Amino acid sequence: MRVATPVFFEPGAPHQMVDLEVDEPGAGEVRVRMVASGICHSCLYAMDGDHAGIPRPIVLGDEGAGVVESVGPGVTSVRPGDAVVVSWAPGCADCATCRMGAPALCKRQPPLGRMADGRTRYHLDGTDVFHYGPATNAPLAVLVERAVVRIDDRMPLDLAALLGCAVTTGVGAVRNTARVRLGDGVAVVGCGGVGASALMAAAASGAYPVVAVDPVTEKFDALREIGATHCVDPREAGAADQIRDLSGGGVDYAFLTTSAAPAFGLATSVLGPRGTCVLIAGYPDGATVTFDPGWLLNGEQRIVGSKYGSSNPPVDVPALVDLYAAGRLPLERLVSGRWPISEVDAAYDALRGGHVTRGLLLMDQP
Numbered sequence: 001m002r003v004a005t006p007v008f009f010e011p012g013a014p015h016q017m018v019d020l021e022v023d024e025p026g027a028g029e030v031r032v033r034m035v036a037s038g039i040c041h042s043c044l045y046a047m048d049g050d051h052a053g054i055p056r057p058i059v060l061g062d063e064g065a066g067v068v069e070s071v072g073p074g075v076t077s078v079r080p081g082d083a084v085v086v087s088w089a090p091g092c093a094d095c096a097t098c099r100m101g102a103p104a105l106c107k108r109q110p111p112l113g114r115m116a117d118g119r120t121r122y123h124l125d126g127t128d129v130f131h132y133g134p135a136t137n138a139p140l141a142v143l144v145e146r147a148v149v150r151i152d153d154r155m156p157l158d159l160a161a162l163l164g165c166a167v168t169t170g171v172g173a174v175r176n177t178a179r180v181r182l183g184d185g186v187a188v189v190g191c192g193g194v195g196a197s198a199l200m201a202a203a204a205s206g207a208y209p210v211v212a213v214d215p216v217t218e219k220f221d222a223l224r225e226i227g228a229t230h231c232v233d234p235r236e237a238g239a240a241d242q243i244r245d246l247s248g249g250g251v252d253y254a255f256l257t258t259s260a261a262p263a264f265g266l267a268t269s270v271l272g273p274r275g276t277c278v279l280i281a282g283y284p285d286g287a288t289v290t291f292d293p294g295w296l297l298n299g300e301q302r303i304v305g306s307k308y309g310s311s312n313p314p315v316d317v318p319a320l321v322d323l324y325a326a327g328r329l330p331l332e333r334l335v336s337g338r339w340p341i342s343e344v345d346a347a348y349d350a351l352r353g354g355h356v357t358r359g360l361l362l363m364d365q366p
């Protein structure tokens with residue numbers, strides 16, 4: 001089937017809307033008519049050339065939600081018409097990490113831009129067009145069955161798109177990786193879609209204080225509405241002292257969602273004794289950070305990674321829908337902009353400027 005799809009051809013050039021030939025779903029695959037796609041920072045890295053080996057032309061988008069259009073042979077968990085969240089971490093289902101419920105840590109990833117069989121499912125005039133993971137910016141996406149999680153109708157599909165990456169990552173870092181408890185002091189360094197999700201989860205967990213740290217001060221009112229008890233501009237002199245003072249000598253958890261240069265130093269310097277820096281941020285290839293080992297020893301601090309919120313999407317996504325339906329995760333407040341797919345570059349430019357929490361790309365519905 002031919003579908004008009006935004007395709008990224010080369011850094012510095014805008015997307016082009018082109019009629020792609022989209023394959024039928026093969027064995028164990030589903031084809032999803034996407035309703036909405038979230039605008040994620042990892043796609044910006046791909047666009048700006050910060051990750052090596054991203055093949056082009058490519059369809060971007062790593063979080064989305066839609067409706068199953070058709071299924072290939074052997075698919076059992078969904079049927080045409082089912083509403084689904086699209087995850088970027090289907091895993092292989094078979095390796096040790098997948099079997100322990102950590103598909104984001106799977107070492108048997110398909111080749112970049114392709115499905116596990118080495119082929120792509122998009123073609124343009126006889127040449128292959130690649131997919132950035134699930135390629136949720138496509139109105140019609142072919143995915144392995146494990147990449148979709150069926151949800152019920154308590155959550156609108158535009159908001160459900162955010163469960164594909166940002167919300168699962170931010171909430172999961174708090175709920176699964178850190179296991180924040182009532183009264184823990186929390187700082188969230190970098191309050192885009194992932195950071196704002198972590199703020200919501202920390203507030204819902206009874207953390208106090210919940211300190212939002214972000215240089216875009218216009219977002220502060222919105223961040224307070226979703227659970228921040230205090231907001232700090234990291235560019236201010238004494239920002240770290242301010243955060244330590246707010247939390248009685250340092251926070252129990254600092255969630256680091258940005259690779260911006262001073263952020264790692266700030267997130268680690270505001271930890272109290274036995275505090276933990278939860279590193280969520282994706283860093284460009286080859287990046288390094290430095291810290292004082294004496295600090296780590298003498299305060300028994302920890303630095304831990306959290307990939308995709310240490311989540312197992314078939315378990316976490318339904319739990320997040322429950323929390324949303326119960327009013328504990330006001331996800332509509334994360335959405336700071338909506339764009340039609342024809343304006344995909346405007347959506348990424350807004351994210352690059354740091355002024356959006358989460359942007360959504362909305363597909364034209366047939």
Ligand SMILES: [Zn+2]
Pocket residue numbers: 040041042062063165166
């Ligand atoms: Zn993402």
Ligand SMILES: [Zn+2]
Pocket residue numbers: 091092093094095096097098099103106107108
């Ligand atoms: Zn695996």
